[in-house]
Amino acid sequence: MGDLVKEALSIGWPLFALLACLFVYSLVSVKDGAAKKRALFKVFIGTISALLLMLAIAHYKGSFYEANRMLPVSLVLITxxxxxxxxxxxxxxxxxxxxxxMFFVAAGLSGYGNWLPQVEGGFPPPVVVLDFQSMSSQQLADEGEKIIFGGIGKNKEQGAVGKGQCPLCHAFHAGMLGERAPNLVGLPARAGKERLEDPKYSKGKAAGRDFAQKEAFPGAGTAENGQEYIAESHACPSCFVVAGYGVKGTNDKESPMPAIHKPPISLSLEELAAVDTWLYLREGVDAPSFDEIVKSYEKFIPEADRPKKQEDKPAGGSDLMADGTETVDVIFQKAQCVACHTIPGIPGAKGTIGPALEEGTNALLRMKDKDYKGSAKTVPDYIMESIVTPSAYVVKPFPDNTMPKIFGQKLSAGAIKKIVDYLSQVKTGSPPPKIS
Structure with a gap:
């Protein structure tokens, strides 16, 4: 505020000087007492008006090219x-x-316009073509971190999620528990020892496995070393399920994790190599070469299933999980809602890490809960709030901060609307709505 007043004075000092002269003139030259009071009052009103006008001009000058949406303040001051x-x-x-x-009406209209979501124009970002094969190990690891977390250095940020969506299920730091999937600290060392030596893994004897899937594809066999185990766990998560992390009711024979070379994640072999390189280097361990990692994935992913290279897109986490053109069941799949929630009418949505999403019934009850701290007044508003700010109300007995807080950025407005529309119709004891 002080800077604004200084700017106003610097702009309007000639006017204020004139008013000061008028004040002195009225004080000295006007002899009649009543006339002097009227003159001084007018000078006072003029000074206040001039100050408001200069503040409006200074504010407008400083805010015209800013994104603070406060330009209506200038119009209010002019009013x-x-x-x-x-x-x-x-x-x-x-x-x-x-x-x-007129200025008051203009201020109201501009204020309403600035309150609406703003869309900034501009040129599209430059196309970045990545040549993974020619990268150094550190460059590969940097791209891997972008794919996992959405940017370099973001692995320490709560809720950071990239294209690979790994943090939605896995923890990456010592002492953190992954409720959906194992903590990946120490994975390179653990993969070649604990996992391959586990009798349930049945190394070299895929037919002896007692899991939902015995091989990634007929004839793929099992991993023979740690890197191959990592590749197999990405390509065929249900070929071996770590105890305690299986789909509920399957006795740990089926994994909730999707094959990440397939939709909705669809990482290419090059991107998978970058992810694995980061997993090694962040442990201070030399990673296998790019070609060795790619070869390990080729063992478990048949050529027909390998995603094509997306050479027109950079790696990283700026892509939306869903843009709203998909049907709602696909949106739930892409956002991995099905891994944590039971959602009536959505195939595969049998998760138990979060509450069942029968929001047509539950939303009204939760908004009436004395512990509810949100601002929603309607069922759609509550669902929207629970997606964008999940900590506004945490359903008991589920812990807070389990659900990522990134869906407001990772799902388009159209995708969120489809989720809201669908869940608003899901009621306990009633048939689920049609998928659209």
Whole structure:
């Protein structure tokens, strides 16, 4: 505020100097007491009006190219100036009041316009073509971190999620528990020892496995080393399920994790190599070469199933999980809602990490809960709030901060609307709505 006043004074100092002269003139030259009071009052009103006008100009000057949406403040100040000047010039009061009313309406309209979501124009980002094969190990690891977390250095940020969506299920730091999937700290060392030596893994004897899937594809066999185990766990998560992390009711024979080379994640072999390189280097361990990692994935992913290279897109986490053109069941799949929630009518949505999403019934009850701290007043508003700010209300007995807080950025408005529309119709004991 102090800077704004200084700017106003620097702009309007000639006007303020003139008003100061008028004040001195009225004080010294006007002899009649009543006339002097009227003159001094008019100078006072003029000074206040001038200050408001200069503040409006200074504010407008400083805010015109900013994104703070505060330009209507300038119009409000000008409105106040007009009404003040109506007092200063009583013979023209009607004209000033009309002007003030017009500025007041303009301030209201511009304020409403600035309140609406803003869309900035501009050129599309430059196309970045990545040549993974020619990268150094560190460059590969950097791209891997972008794919996992959405950017370099973001692995320490709560809720950071990239294209690979790994943090939605896995923890990456010592002491953190992954409720959906194992903590990946120490994975390179653990993969070649604990996992391959586990009798349930049945190394070299895929037919002896007691899991939902015995091989990634007929003839693929099992992993022979740690890197191959990592590749197999990405390509065929249900070929071996770590105890305690299976789909509920399957006795740990089926994994909730999707094959990440398939939709909705669809990482290419090059991107998978970058992810694995980061897993090694962040442990201070030398990673296998790019070609060795790619070869390990080729063992478990047949050529027909390998995603094509997306050479027109950079790696990283800026892509939306869903853009709203998909049907709602696909949106739930892409956002991995099905891994944590039971959603009536959505295939595969049998998760138990979060509450069942029968929001047509539950939302009204939760908004009435004394522990509810959100601002929603309707069922759709509650669902929207629970997606964008999940900590506004945490359903008991589920812990807070289990659900990522990134869906407001990772799902388009159209995708969120489809989720809201669908869940609003899901009621306990009633048939689920049609998928659209």
């Amino acid at each position: 106040a100036t007009c009404f003040m000047m109506g007092i200063y010039f009583p013979n023209h009061a009607a004209l000033f009041k009309i002007g003030g009313f």
